[in-house]
Amino acid sequence: MHRARCDTGGRSIRADQQLIRPMNAHFLSRVREAYEMPVTVSALSGPRPLPLVGNLPEFVRGNVSHRVLESWADTYGLTYRFRLPDLDAVATADPAIIDVVLRRRPDDFRRSAVMATVIDEIAPHGVFTAEGERWRRLRKVATRSLNAAYLRQYFTTITKVTGRLVRQWESAATTAGPIDVLDLMMRYTLDVTAALAMGHDLNSLESTGDGLHSRIPTLFPAFGRRLGAPVPYWRYVKLPQDRRLDETVREIEAVVLQSYAKARDRMATGAEPANFLEALVQPLDDEPQITEKEVFGNVLTMLFAGEDTTSAAAAWALHYLAANPDIAAKVRAEADEVLGDQQLPTDPATIGRLKYAEATVNEALRLRPVAPYQVFEPTRDLTLTTRDGTKLFLPAGLTIFALLSYGALRDTERFPDPEAFRPQRWLDGKLPPEALPFAPFGNGPRFCPGRNLALIEATIATSVLARGFDLEEDHSGGPVRERMAFGVFPENLRLRARARL
Ligand code: HEM
Incomplete structure (x- = not known):
């Protein structure tokens, strides 16, 4: 992910640090934080969109959109942007972001409003x-x-x-x-x-x-x-x-x-x-x-x-x-x-x-997650910190695809030999804390109650x-x-x- 810095009026941050060299390390890091502007969605990398249809053709090809999203994460990084015909979306397999999105509900994040409206029209x-x-x-x-x-x-x-x-x-x-x-x-x-x-x-x-x-x-x-x-x-x-x-x-x-x-x-x-x-x-x-x-x-x-x-x-x-x-x-x-x-x-x-x-x-x-991603949006403008410490700005209403099962085949520390069907791993496995996301039933206050x-x-x-x-x-x-x-x-x-x- 790229890091974006604020316009400091032509001065580099290093120059500012020299100005304040006598000050203590804690104060220095606060100043650095204040200068560090969050990355915006447009600064993220992602697949090149086609005119009008954006990335839709690739997204729907073969009816395996979850695998497409996961392979984009392999190519463009854990958090990337892509475009569907009428909206800009962000997809993330970053455990730090997903954790916050799932936990800070319903106050800071909600389910996709478009999806909710379509369901509510039926049920x-x-x-x-x-x-x-x-x-x-x-x-x-x-x-x-x-x-x-x-x-x-x-x-x-x-x-x-x-x-x-x-x-x-x-x-x-x-x-x-x-x-x-x-x-x-x-x-x-x-x-x-x-x-x-x-x-x-x-x-x-x-x-x-x-x-x-x-x-x-x-x-x-x-x-x-x-x-x-x-x-x-x-x-x-x-x-x-x-x-x-x-x-x-x-x-x-x-x-x-x-x-x-x-x-x-x-x-x-x-x-x-x-x-x-x-x-x-x-x-x-x-x-x-x-x-x-x-x-x-x-x-x-x-x-x-x-x-x-x-x-x-x-x-x-x-x-x-x-x-x-x-x-x-x-x-x-x-x-x-x-x-x-x-x-x-x-x-x-x-x-x-x-x-x-x-x-x-x-x-x-694990190998065939039934609900491999969920779609959310922030209820207000928010800045979150990614796993590598980058600040990411998420405007209210942004469509966010959370790749809940990205770690299933990629977290080799937690799931050695990940392609193998090996039930025994569930009987003696221990989960390292910094694991890639694997949450087949979601997490946080809206965790699947039917698990x-x-x-x-x-x-x-x-x-x-x-x-x-x-x-x-x-x-x-x-x-x-x-x-x-x-x-x-x-x-x-x-x-x-x-x-x-
Ligand atoms: C293998 C079967 C199932 C899978 C993989 C699954 C997965 C999920 C996932 C990923 C969510 C979203 C969680 C989140 O947003 O954090 C969810 C929500 C939900 N699930 Fe399941 N689910 C399963 C079976 C069931 C069953 C059997 C029931 C009830 C009979 C059920 C009822 C619900 C309900 C009511 C919610 C919404 C919870 C809320 O928004 O507060 N699910 N499920």
């Missing part, structure tokens, strides 16, 4: 896009309904859906063709998330044809399409796909409000909450009762944030197990020991003992499937590759499975 009042006081309140609600005590209550739902997943793999294993892993894992996480968030058993794993189970998965791609659209046409004219989207959202709202009424009745009997909705009924300390709009917004956010992300993580884990039979054998041996003659965990504590399976999921998330739920779901699925089936790679549809669509998903991920029992 308003959710914690992911909320800011300021509204966020503080919704955050309390979200973290409470996902805390450890409640997760234990949700255990029965999770294992019931996992049982269905195993049956689906059994039936898919007997058919001639390979298994579409992402499809099955999406149905699995959709059923878990809908059961917990909406109090509604969608049973998409065993359902066919049209229904809410087939429409909810269209929400995430619809959002991705809108975010990538050159103009927000839907604000002026609704295409059939936009009308379908509105209908789906209304349908979910009707189901949620119906389930919420039932949740209130059940909680009035003094029962323990068995899903998010029931957890929401109990008022927060010193807070007014959550409104129905907030309940709905919260549920949609959970569907948005929790379903596709977790399915991609579990699918990638299975992909690596198929490619590494020796590691699959270790996952299986652990499951044999922990589960004994039970097919599924029988109590929440059992899941905590599936340590190697969980390490497998963490290692898959534990995601790990539980993905760990159980990985463990029981590796135990129940011999997995084999299938490249008949082409090589497995990443596709970025707000999150990173596997494409062409097909496996052959043979039941072992």
Whole structure:
């Protein structure tokens, strides 16, 4: 990164230092700081933009924008600028900057306003896009309904859906063709998330044809399409796909409000909450009762944030197990020991003992991070200090891409032999303090509140499937590759499975 210095009226800083030589070192360094003007965004280096489109063509090529951003950081330095058609952006993999951006929320940094508006047009009042006081309140609600005590209550739902997943793999294993892993894992996480968030058993794993189970998965791609659209046409004219989207959202709202009424009745009997909705009924300390709009917004956010992300993580884990039979054998041996003659965990504590399976999921998330970057903006003009001590000026509203997983393949001190799939590193690794960023679930006050739920779901699925089936790679549809669509998903991920029992 270049250093910029203020105009000192033709005198060099060295000349000024000589003037003040008799003064003490501390005072001298204060004077030097005062002279050192922060670097502005325009002084940063970055890829050369094309007229009108800027760096967009390269950014979107191959649907791997996260890898493009990371390779630009390799070329132009940890913090660089680039241009999209209507905005100048900064991307950073600098741990010092990312740490401040993530921690000083919601006061000094917010999520990208453009992104928040597009999400809010589909699913308003959710914690992911909320800011300021509204966020503080919704955050309390979200973290409470996902805390450890409640997760234990949700255990029965999770294992019931996992049982269905195993049956689906059994039936898919007997058919001639390979298994579409992402499809099955999406149905699995959709059923878990809908059961917990909406109090509604969608049973998409065993359902066919049209229904809410087939429409909810269209929400995430619809959002991705809108975010990538050159103009927000839907604000002026609704295409059939936009009308379908509105209908789906209304349908979910009707189901949620119906389930919420039932949740209130059940909680009035003094029962323990068995899903998010029931957890929401109990008022927060010193807070007014959550409104129905907030309940709905919260549920949609959970569907948005929790379903596709977790399915991609579990699918990638299975992909690596198929490619590494020796590691699959270790996952299986652990499951044999922990589960004994039970097919599924029988109590929440059992899941905590599936340590190697969980390490497998963490290692898959390292190599294939589902949310490799997040986009933020400062709420006011700010000057931050980079890792090399340079001061960087960030104007209010600047678009900042924080590369949260840059260190996954580059931090060789923390992850030796970084390209290798080696779950064991999660069981004995120590993190050096000056590490490059690796924060697959974010950090600071807006850290992903669904992390534990995601790990539980993905760990159980990985463990029981590796135990129940011999997995084999299938490249008949082409090589497995990443596709970025707000999150990173596997494409062409097909496996052959043979039941072992
Ligand atoms: C492997 C799965 C998942 C990954 C990789 C993931 C990743 C992330 C990341 C990177 C963020 C942004 C954090 C930040 O800004 O510091 C986030 C936020 C969030 N996630 Fe997750 N997530 C996953 C699963 C889930 C699940 C299962 C749920 C809930 C059911 C969930 C709910 C949320 C919510 C509500 C937020 C917004 C938090 C806030 O703004 O305060 N996530 N997630």
